[in-house]
Amino acid sequence: MKRAGFSTKWLPILLLLPQLLIIAIFFYWPALHAVTSSFYLQDPFGFGQTFVGLENYTHLAASVEYLKVAKFTVLFTVLVTFFSLALALLFAVKADKVLRGAKTYRTLLMWVYAVAPPVAGFIGLLMFNQTWGPLSELFKFFGWDFTLGVNYFDTAFAMTVVSVWKQVPVNFIFFLSGLQSIPRSVREAALLDNRSGTRRFWDITFPLLAPTGFFLLITNITYSLFETFGVIDTINKGEPGNNPMTLVYKVFVDGFRGNDLGGSSAQSVILMILVLALTVFQFRLIERRIHYT
Amino acid sequence: MAQVSLDSVRKIYPNGAEAVTPSSFHIEDGEFVVLVGPSGCGKSTLLRMIAGLEDITEGTLSIGERIVNDVDPADRDIAMVFQNYALYPHMSVRKNIAYGLKNRKTPNDVIAAKVAEASAMLNLDDYLDRKPSQLSGGQRQRVAMGRAIVRDPALFLFDEPLSNLDAKLRNQMRIEIKALQRRLGVTSIYVTHDQVEAMTMADRIIVLNGGRIEQIGTPSEIYHNPASTFVASFMGAPPMNLVAGELSDGILSFAGLDVPMTVDHRGPVTLGLRPEDLFIDAKGPIAMEVDLVEELGAHRLLHGRVDGQQLTVHLAKEITAKSGPLRLSCDPSHLCLFHPDTGKRMDARHKGALQAPLNTTVESDA
Ligand SMILES: Nc1ncnc2c1ncn2[C@@H]1O[C@H](COP(=O)(O)OP(=O)(O)OP(=O)(O)O)[C@@H](O)[C@H]1O
Ligand SMILES: [Mg+2]
Numbered sequence: 288m289k290r291a292g293f294s295t296k297w298l299p300i301l302l303l304l305p306q307l308l309i310i311a312i313f314f315y316w317p318a319l320h321a322v323t324s325s326f327y328l329q330d331p332f333g334f335g336q337t338f339v340g341l342e343n344y345t346h347l348a349a350s351v352e353y354l355k356v357a358k359f360t361v362l363f364t365v366l367v368t369f370f371s372l373a374l375a376l377l378f379a380v381k382a383d384k385v386l387r388g389a390k391t392y393r394t395l396l397m398w399v400y401a402v403a404p405p406v407a408g409f410i411g412l413l414m415f416n417q418t419w420g421p422l423s424e425l426f427k428f429f430g431w432d433f434t435l436g437v438n439y440f441d442t443a444f445a446m447t448v449v450s451v452w453k454q455v456p457v458n459f460i461f462f463l464s465g466l467q468s469i470p471r472s473v474r475e476a477a478l479l480d481n482r483s484g485t486r487r488f489w490d491i492t493f494p495l496l497a498p499t500g501f502f503l504l505i506t507n508i509t510y511s512l513f514e515t516f517g518v519i520d521t522i523n524k525g526e527p528g529n530n531p532m533t534l535v536y537k538v539f540v541d542g543f544r545g546n547d548l549g550g551s552s553a554q555s556v557i558l559m560i561l562v563l564a565l566t567v568f569q570f571r572l573i574e575r576r577i578h579y580t
Numbered sequence: 581m582a583q584v585s586l587d588s589v590r591k592i593y594p595n596g597a598e599a600v601t602p603s604s605f606h607i608e609d610g611e612f613v614v615l616v617g618p619s620g621c622g623k624s625t626l627l628r629m630i631a632g633l634e635d636i637t638e639g640t641l642s643i644g645e646r647i648v649n650d651v652d653p654a655d656r657d658i659a660m661v662f663q664n665y666a667l668y669p670h671m672s673v674r675k676n677i678a679y680g681l682k683n684r685k686t687p688n689d690v691i692a693a694k695v696a697e698a699s700a701m702l703n704l705d706d707y708l709d710r711k712p713s714q715l716s717g718g719q720r721q722r723v724a725m726g727r728a729i730v731r732d733p734a735l736f737l738f739d740e741p742l743s744n745l746d747a748k749l750r751n752q753m754r755i756e757i758k759a760l761q762r763r764l765g766v767t768s769i770y771v772t773h774d775q776v777e778a779m780t781m782a783d784r785i786i787v788l789n790g791g792r793i794e795q796i797g798t799p800s801e802i803y804h805n806p807a808s809t810f811v812a813s814f815m816g817a818p819p820m821n822l823v824a825g826e827l828s829d830g831i832l833s834f835a836g837l838d839v840p841m842t843v844d845h846r847g848p849v850t851l852g853l854r855p856e857d858l859f860i861d862a863k864g865p866i867a868m869e870v871d872l873v874e875e876l877g878a879h880r881l882l883h884g885r886v887d888g889q890q891l892t893v894h895l896a897k898e899i900t901a902k903s904g905p906l907r908l909s910c911d912p913s914h915l916c917l918f919h920p921d922t923g924k925r926m927d928a929r930h931k932g933a934l935q936a937p938l939n940t941t942v943e944s945d946a
Contacts (some may be wrong), residue, residue: 353721354863373809377742470664470665470666471665472664472666473667473668474881475631475633475653475660475666476660476662476666476667476727477668478632478633478654479633479654479659479680480631480679480680480683480727480900481654481679481683482654482655482683484650486683490679491668494670495669497670
């Protein structure tokens with residue numbers, strides 16, 4: 288058989304060029320720019336810059352506020368990832384029992400995913416509105432005086448709930464199709480081998496869902512770290528003050544609100560390293576241990 | 581080890597389809613019973629009801645002394661081998677085999693001993709630490725068998741366990757499974773649509789058609805005394821010739837052949853003739869026009885027409901034949917008569933039969 292190929296090597300490069308150009312302009316160039324400007328101190332009014340070496344980084348390491356935000360980010364990421372995955376898995380297992388193959392229901396359960404993050408944040412604001420939000424009312428009923436945007440804990444709670452709510456549907460869909468792709472006969476063999484439904488779930492179903500679960504773990508960590516920006520921005524209304532925020536949001540606040548481009552760039556570089564580490568972790572550590580059928 | 585009894589067991593699926601009409605049969609301790617029938621006739625449904633994977637709509641099922649209609653599949657003391665083996669893909673062969681024992685709180689040393697015994701019996705020793713995806717089809721089949729036998733169940737259930745294997749391996753595994761069952765003496769129910777498997781493996785065969793039991797009998801009974809034209813045409817390769825004949829005054833006539841019969845029936849009948857009961861005879865009464873000679877090595881098959889009806893003749897390998905006209909004779913002792921409309925067997929005992937009385941189990945429906 289004849290392999291399809293190009294006669295010169297310039298044609299493929301020409302065809303790839305637009306894509307490469309986009310990646311270079313919108314990804315590599317800003318990344319490079321962030322790295323260089325993280326070594327400079329920018330004049331807040333735009334009159335030149337001074338080379339300061341690693342000062343932006345040491346400054347961050349010593350900053351109490353930065354550490355506080357970092358701690359919150361870790362906690363927020365763990366909570367959002369855990370609850371998004373756990374709730375989605377629970378719903379998927381329940382749904383799988385009743386709707387083998389019923390696609391309309393799946394689509395209905397999916398719709399929350401189509402809500403844009405700022406809109407989700409806005410709906411969250413309504414739900415948690417201090418005077419008339421249904422959730423605030425509910426909490427008040429139980430004696431919890433919920434004050435969104437004022438109390439640090441309450442605001443963090445609302446951010447987490449809205450972020451989880453936004454992410455559950457997509458996880459649900461993945462888990463559900465993962466469950467439905469487990470051969471029926473394998474489940475039936477387990478049914479004959481083990482009477483306990485819980486044990487069957489942990490021995491058979493869960494390991495067979497591991498590839499899906501692992502993929503979702505990585506995407507959910509990424510989601511919690513980066514894509515919750517819209518939700519957080521809506522709840523903080525651009526002026527976090529004393530309110531909780533994540534590292535990504537702090538990059539924005541320091542860079543665009545505080546005009547500290549050097550410090551903000553240093554923070555971006557730290558996040559880039561974090562993403563890099565996460566990716567390495569994904570490919571090296573876990574993927575090898577997970578059974579792919 | 582146990583007996584199995586079905587009493588008017590029926591299955592209606594939630595969509596209203598009646599997959600199994602009320603069926604009753606009894607399986608003796610240690611018996612190897614094969615459920616056979618065409619695709620969609622309800623074999624799997626019946627087997628899955630026995631396994632507890634499918635609810636029983638009506639009727640009672642007992643395994644041993646126990647009525648098990650509402651017993652959990654894991655508590656029925658059964659083991660099942662699935663068509664696609666249904667091995668746990670993330671577990672090694674050893675863990676696959678041991679899983680059912682571990683959940684029954686078997687001590688670890690007993691599990692190890694049983695796994696070792698089963699793996700030796702099934703030649704799996706070299707593969708115990710592999711994952712199922714690293715095995716060939718035949719090896720996976722063996723693992724599935726191993727998973728079933730370590731449990732020492734009262735009942736083995738097989739749902740077309742060999743249909744994913746190639747012909748050579750299928751023949752080999754067929755013999756192995758049968759020998760294993762003999763050795764272990766475990767009551768077994770085996771589902772297949774392959775009539776060769778049914779004939780060679782079964783102590784008794786249950787022939788199903790459209791959710792109904794057509795006939796229950798030993799392979800020889802099923803072959804020589806089919807209860808209906810359906811069984812006659814389903815069992816045997818090539819199947820029994822079914823041709824239209826005429827009965828009048830106790831004489832059956834078909835294409836120049838006249839056989840005295842003891843049947844109080846007049847008019848048209850369906851006549852069943854096994855291909856091996858026909859033979860070439862220059863002075864024979866039947867004139868056949870041969871269209872095709874099928875060479876099968878050990879024997880030959882002649883396909884042709886008699887009186888415009890299709891007929892197949894089995895020839896021993898030393899007898900040759902060519903296409904064209906030919907005269908045949910027939911050994912009438914195995915001849916079967918069926919009702920032309922219902923296809924049910926009519927009393928087919930003919931005068932001068934040398935054999936023991938035919939067919940006591942089948943009701944005549946003349
Ligand atoms: N879950 C179900 N819901 C509704 N009808 C079903 C279901 N499963 C099977 N059937 C129907 O019941 C009948 C018997 O099916 P079954 O699977 O028992 O056939 P089978 O004899 O095992 O066939 P095969 O040889 O193809 O495996 C078929 O007509 C099938 O369409
Ligand atoms: Mg079947």
